[in-house]
Amino acid sequence: MLELVDVSARYNGTQVLHGVSLTVEPGKITTIIGANGAGKTTTLKCIMGILRPFQGRILWHGRDMTLLGTREIVKSGITMVPEGRHVFPYMSVSENLDMGAYLRQDKDGVKQDRDWVYELFPVLKTRRRQAAGTLSGGEQQMLAVGRALMSAPDILLMDEPSMGLAPMLVDEVFQVICRIKEMGKTVLLVEQNAVKALDVADKGYVLELGTTVLSGTGSELLNNPDVERAYLGV
Amino acid sequence: MYYLANGLPIGAIYALVALGYSLIYASAGVLNWSQGDMVMLGAYIGYSLHRLLGLNYVLSLLISMLVVACVGMLVERTVLHSLRKRSSPSINVVIGTLGVAIICRNVALAIWGPDAQPFPSPVGSTPINIGNLRVLPQDILIVALGVALMLLLQYFLKYTREGKALRAVAQDRMAASLMGVDVGKADMLAFAASAAMGAAAGILIAPLFFVTFNMGAGIGLKGFVAAVVGGLGNIPGAIAGGFFLGLIESLASGKISSGYRDAIAFSVLIMVLWLKPSGLFSRTTKETV
Numbered sequence: 001m002l003e004l005v006d007v008s009a010r011y012n013g014t015q016v017l018h019g020v021s022l023t024v025e026p027g028k029i030t031t032i033i034g035a036n037g038a039g040k041t042t043t044l045k046c047i048m049g050i051l052r053p054f055q056g057r058i059l060w061h062g063r064d065m066t067l068l069g070t071r072e073i074v075k076s077g078i079t080m081v082p083e084g085r086h087v088f089p090y091m092s093v094s095e096n097l098d099m100g101a102y103l104r105q106d107k108d109g110v111k112q113d114r115d116w117v118y119e120l121f122p123v124l125k126t127r128r129r130q131a132a133g134t135l136s137g138g139e140q141q142m143l144a145v146g147r148a149l150m151s152a153p154d155i156l157l158m159d160e161p162s163m164g165l166a167p168m169l170v171d172e173v174f175q176v177i178c179r180i181k182e183m184g185k186t187v188l189l190v191e192q193n194a195v196k197a198l199d200v201a202d203k204g205y206v207l208e209l210g211t212t213v214l215s216g217t218g219s220e221l222l223n224n225p226d227v228e229r230a231y232l233g234v
Numbered sequence: 235m236y237y238l239a240n241g242l243p244i245g246a247i248y249a250l251v252a253l254g255y256s257l258i259y260a261s262a263g264v265l266n267w268s269q270g271d272m273v274m275l276g277a278y279i280g281y282s283l284h285r286l287l288g289l290n291y292v293l294s295l296l297i298s299m300l301v302v303a304c305v306g307m308l309v310e311r312t313v314l315h316s317l318r319k320r321s322s323p324s325i326n327v328v329i330g331t332l333g334v335a336i337i338c339r340n341v342a343l344a345i346w347g348p349d350a351q352p353f354p355s356p357v358g359s360t361p362i363n364i365g366n367l368r369v370l371p372q373d374i375l376i377v378a379l380g381v382a383l384m385l386l387l388q389y390f391l392k393y394t395r396e397g398k399a400l401r402a403v404a405q406d407r408m409a410a411s412l413m414g415v416d417v418g419k420a421d422m423l424a425f426a427a428s429a430a431m432g433a434a435a436g437i438l439i440a441p442l443f444f445v446t447f448n449m450g451a452g453i454g455l456k457g458f459v460a461a462v463v464g465g466l467g468n469i470p471g472a473i474a475g476g477f478f479l480g481l482i483e484s485l486a487s488g489k490i491s492s493g494y495r496d497a498i499a500f501s502v503l504i505m506v507l508w509l510k511p512s513g514l515f516s517r518t519t520k521e522t523v
Contacts, residue, residue, distance in 0.1 A: 050412075070411050070414065071416055086408060090405055091398075
């Protein structure tokens with residue numbers, strides 16, 4: 001279980017998070033929705049240790065992670081698919097996957113996970129020798145997810161995985177998220193596409209101006225009139 | 235053919251120095267103006283080991299590379315790392331490396347004195363006839379060892395875990411840290427490898443010239459030109475740029491006048507900046523959105 005307790009953080013001197021509290025249950029999909037600038041990405045950055053909150057605590061299986069570096073956090077089984085994919089453009093697809101497994105020592109496990117990622121995304125296997133920068137946007141997103149899975153995480157943080165993708169590919173991304181959950185992994189999903197995100201999520205949080213203002217199951221939030229008005233564009 | 239034979243050795247030297255600029259620029263995003271002085275330190279340490287202590291030339295080269303690599307790491311810690319921690323802008327780091335360059339020159343002056351030191355070639359100075367070409371054995375040694383080191387660096391970057399991590403940092407720093415790469419350590423590695431390449435260039439070129447405390451300024455600048463011509467931050471480009479510059483200089487001194495050699499080298503730089511600012515050998519892969 002991942003728990004954020006009253007986390008506040010500044011970004012470039014401006015306070016962006018004003019006491020975010022949320023809980024991510026193991027084996028479930030949790031989503032954070034909210035407008036641009038509400039602090040969704042900042043929340044993920046705090047969890048990954050890229051940004052250091054000045055207040056509050058981040059607990060992972062009860063262990064305080066707040067002051068750990070990114071490397072330690074990745075080692076503990078948390079990984080993130082960053083917004084905008086961020087694949088290594090001049091490395092081959094297969095080298096990108098190697099980088100995902102950078103901290104792992106178990107060669108057999110890495111090989112197994114690589115096979116599994118290729119099974120999940122057959123297109124990556126056919127393009128495994130190609131430079132990642134030459135892939136299409138959708139393929140790059142698959143690679144970014146596959147790369148994150150190569151670290152054998154317990155929880156996957158995903159920042160706007162559907163952004164900039166064609167509608168057909170968006171559906172594919174959400175199918176992949178569900179499959180990752182079926183593999184027993186936990187997902188924390190940040191999305192602009194609130195309808196789709198709440199549709200697959202077990203639990204959702206609404207973030208507004210750096211605070212969690214609402215939470216509930218995916219369907220509860222989908223049917224909440226305030227949420228509908230503000231984020232679902234009905 | 236004559237110009238090729240003449241341009242290759244100096245081209246290899248420029249390529250080694252250029253690699254240093256590009257490696258650091260790619261990973262840490264700064265220009266390291268002390269690169270030329272790593273060449274000088276390498277030459278002096280090689281001189282001390284080989285000439286004064288009588289150590290074998292190749293062994294001296296390796297030890298000197300190792301020592302100068304440590305100097306490179308020290309530069310990274312004291313200048314890049316400590317300034318970055320205070321979130322200083324990149325220009326401050328660049329000025330810091332300029333300071334390092336001047337400190338290096340002063341220290342070298344204090345240790346080895348102001349006189350130029352001769353460094354006879356370990357393979358003698360009797361030219362060898364290859365076909366109708368007369369080549370200095372040191373020239374062959376420069377090209378052979380220089381190319382070997384470049385291949386070694388390529389192998390390191392392409393196939394080792396730490397090398398791949400360094401490339402990852404160069405391509406996307408944030409993503410690399412998300413993979414668990416210690417980006418600070420990667421910076422240190424880049425500085426160490428760059429300094430070592432520079433040191434090798436210093437010992438290899440020493441037998442062709444004298445070793446002086448300010449030899450780094452000229453070679454450092456030429457190496458920088460080579461790096462820019464090849465596309466700053468592009469590793470294969472730096473090698474190509476080095477050899478390209480060596481050949482241009484060789485042609486210029488032969489066909490026009492050796493007095494114009496440097497002027498022509500910098501004219502090439504300006505032309506490249508004009509016509510193809512990303513470098514003559516820049517990568518053609520377009521990033522897809």
